[in-house]
Amino acid sequence: MASVLSHAVAALSIGTCFYRPHLSTRFWAAGVFGAVLPDLDVIGLRFGVPNADFWGHRGFTHSLAFAALLASVVAVIAFRSRAAGIGRFPLFLYLFLATASHGILDALTDGGLGVAFFSPFDNRRFFLPWRPIRVSPLAFGRFFSLQGYLILKNELLWIWFPAALFAVLVLMIRRPQRATAACGGLTKDRLLKING
16 A cells, blocks of 8 residues: 555645635545545454455455445535535545545555455456555554655655646646636637727
């Protein structure tokens, strides 16, 4: 698995695709929540649940079905009104992508059994063909070691830097769209025609 911090970074980066002025902090918090929640399945290890099991690590909670289910529940329960500053479908889509990003990042790691993307319909585990991310330790205390330093350094290169680059590019692309929307949809050409 990637570290909790890196899953949160991925969710925030994805959120820039849905950015609007005055988005509530709940919007961002819900995305981070969805991105880190799948790793709660590690609790099963303490109760003897095998990793390859349906409820094992990287099992159902890392699936696309779980991402859709969690996104639906959070969108309905945490955002009953439009207080988030975004419509229902874009909110659902963001929460789904943030949660699904967890499994995708884990499938890019160099360890574990793979990710059950299609659970509960198919419990086979998959990795992506390219796996540059070093697997993160399950124990939080192991981050304060040389191994933890090397993992975070690896994640800075393969998760944080690409996430920051993606966010900057999205915001640069969307900036002209926001400026056009602020003018009531008037483009420079249309303004010139109106002014003669």
